[in-house]
Amino acid sequence: MAAPRKAAVILKAVKKISVQFCPFESNVRSTREFLAMVGSEKVRATNMNCEVTSIVTHDKSEPVVDITYVDGERLLMKGAKLTSAEMLSAFQSRCTAKDTQTIGGGKK
Amino acid sequence: MAATLCAKLLPKQGWLPLSVSVRHGSKAVTRHRRPQHILKKKLLAVTEYIPPTRDAPPGAYPHQIKRGQEECTGLMLLIKEDLKKVFQDYKMIAVVQNNNSNTDDMLTLRHRLHKHGISVKFFPNQVMHLFLGDSIYGSMAPLFIGPTVLFVSKTPKLREMLSTLRVSPQMTLLGACIDNTLLSVQGVLHYSKLPSMTVVQGELVSGLTMLTSHTVSVLQRHPGQLSALLQQYIKQQSSETTSEAKTESAT
Numbered sequence: 077m078a079a080p081r082k083a084a085v086i087l088k089a090v091k092k093i094s095v096q097f098c099p100f101e102s103n104v105r106s107t108r109e110f111l112a113m114v115g116s117e118k119v120r121a122t123n124m125n126c127e128v129t130s131i132v133t134h135d136k137s138e139p140v141v142d143i144t145y146v147d148g149e150r151l152l153m154k155g156a157k158l159t160s161a162e163m164l165s166a167f168q169s170r171c172t173a174k175d176t177q178t179i180g181g182g183k184k
Numbered sequence: 185m186a187a188t189l190c191a192k193l194l195p196k197q198g199w200l201p202l203s204v205s206v207r208h209g210s211k212a213v214t215r216h217r218r219p220q221h222i223l224k225k226k227l228l229a230v231t232e233y234i235p236p237t238r239d240a241p242p243g244a245y246p247h248q249i250k251r252g253q254e255e256c257t258g259l260m261l262l263i264k265e266d267l268k269k270v271f272q273d274y275k276m277i278a279v280v281q282n283n284n285s286n287t288d289d290m291l292t293l294r295h296r297l298h299k300h301g302i303s304v305k306f307f308p309n310q311v312m313h314l315f316l317g318d319s320i321y322g323s324m325a326p327l328f329i330g331p332t333v334l335f336v337s338k339t340p341k342l343r344e345m346l347s348t349l350r351v352s353p354q355m356t357l358l359g360a361c362i363d364n365t366l367l368s369v370q371g372v373l374h375y376s377k378l379p380s381m382t383v384v385q386g387e388l389v390s391g392l393t394m395l396t397s398h399t400v401s402v403l404q405r406h407p408g409q410l411s412a413l414l415q416q417y418i419k420q421q422s423s424e425t426t427s428e429a430k431t432e433s434a435t
Contacts, residue, residue: 099327099358100368108281108330115283115354128283130356134368 087123089174091146096131097139097155107139109160114167143167145174256314263311270305271321274336278345278360278372279327285354293352300344302337323366327358342376 087093095111097104113119115128139155141163151170153163210218220228271277285293294304312328333355335345340362349355360367367375378384403410 100323102326104326105329111356112281112283112330117284117286120284128354130281132356132358132369134370 086171086175087119087126089146089171089178090123090126090143092144093126093128094131094142094144095129095139096133096137096142098133098135098137100134101136101139103156104139106158106160106163107141107155110141110155110163113160113164147174149174260308260311260314263307264315267307267311267315268319270334270336271319274338276302276335276337276340276342276360276362278335279324279358280333280335280349281356281358282331282333283354283356285352289352289354293348293355296348297335297345300337300341301339302335302341302345305334305336307334320364321361321366324359324361332358340375342372346372346376 093114095107095114097107099108111128111130115130120126120128141151141153141155143151143153145151151167153166155163212218290304297304309328309330309332313325316322316325316328337345346357349357357369357372359369360372362372362375379387402413405413
């Protein structure tokens with residue numbers, strides 16, 4: 077599977093994660109795996125204020141992951157043609173970048 | 185190598201010295217591996233020839249058997265039988281994805297659902313796909329990806345199930361199969377909002393008998409009132425026909 081070997085995703089800079097998909101479509105696998113990985117206990121324990129919501133629809137829409145950060149930035153990932161590993165790595169890199177920014181800003 | 189002889193020891197011809205010092209050099213071709221200088225060894229290792237891998241000619245090997253068909257273990261067949269029974273016995277089967285549940289959460293969920301007669305079942309996805317491929321429920325196959333749980337019950341108690349799921353944040357309802365009909369999440373919500381069978385039957389019967397009961401009530405009134413009503417009705421009818429005729433002649 078695509079479980080990250082290093083430390084799990086740090087959600088400190090994340091306000092809300094919303095995952096929307098239609099389970100009867102065939103391109104939903106990566107989004108569901110992403111949801112499973114992001115919603116796991118370890119990852120949620122890094123930030124208890126972060127909400128992870130999943131919306132299940134039946135309108136043949138594309139699977140979409142909408143992440144809202146604490147500073148108002150939004151990351152939109154369309155999971156139809158992405159693998160869960162790609163989505164996770166992109167998300168992780170953004171999170172760590174935000175985290176280091178906030179740490180650097182705090183220290184200054 | 186050349187055998188060197190001390191020139192001083194051979195003053196006269198034909199006189200061999202007592203000891204002859206001969207230097208033998210090493211040979212190039214030996215029966216054992218000659219020790220090589222480490223640099224030469226490294227160079228040879230780096231510049232080794234690696235031949236390109238060519239595929240086997242097209243007709244050399246028979247086609248690989250498709251995976252999944254040949255890997256049926258006995259345990260999987262047993263679980264498949266179990267699944268068949270579940271689908272036969274239970275009328276309502278809901279598929280839920282749980283991203284992360286502690287044992288505590290699972291216990292509380294199971295307890296709440298058990299009160300309403302809903303049981304929680306786990307089956308491996310592989311076996312599920314095997315079973316669904318053979319049975320009539322093939323369209324449920326795309327639901328079973330990732331960590332899934334089955335909520336099964338003999339009576340479709342949807343409202344309680346939905347309320348319990350709303351409380352637990354990590355469970356996501358994906359779909360349900362109620363009375364051999366596949367329903368999506370919206371379908372499940374609509375189904376839960378439907379009134380019960382008796383209520384629906386009552387409504388239908390009342391709607392059908394409304395007209396007849398109305399005529400019965402009219403007929404049961406005082407005959408004077410009834411005759412007045414009928415006369416009024418005839419007047420209305422005649423006025424309608426005259427107005428229709430007028431409009432026809434106008435057009």
